[in-house]
Amino acid sequence: xxxxxxPQEFIVQGEPVKSGQLADHLRGxxxxxxxxxxxxxxVILSMTKTQADHLRSTFSTIVVExxxxxxxYGAG
Numbered sequence: 298x299x300x301x302x303x304p305q306e307f308i309v310q311g312e313p314v315k316s317g318q319l320a321d322h323l324r325g326x327x328x329x330x331x332x333x334x335x336x337x338x339x340v341i342l343s344m345t346k347t348q349a350d351h352l353r354s355t356f357s358t359i360v361v362e363x364x365x366x367x368x369x370y371g372a373g
Contacts, residue, residue, distance in 0.1 A: 301346040306332055309352065310339045311359030322355065 313319040315338035323329050329348055332341040341364055344352075349361045 304328075304330075304343050304345055306364035307342050307344060307349050307361050308335075308339065308364050309342055309359055309361050310336075311356065312338065313356045313359050314338045314340055319352075319356065319359070322352075 309319065311319075313322075319340070323331070323342075326344075326348065328344065330343040332343050334340045352359065353361050
């Protein structure tokens with residue numbers, strides 16, 4: 298498990314992403330970097346676990362999960 302102070306990628310989904318509330322909030326969080334947007338209500342952010350926990354508590358309607366690498370089973 299990553300250190301809570303080491304930036305990692307998180308997938309963030311929910312209405313605050315789509316409405317722009319999250320983007321407005323992140324203007325005050327210079328250490329949170331937007332990596333990409335995969336849908337109108339889904340973004341990938343680089344941030345620490347502590348920052349991810351803060352987003353969860355600030356926006357009760359969003360889902361914040363680590364962007365885990367997909368594992369290919371049976372490939373070889």
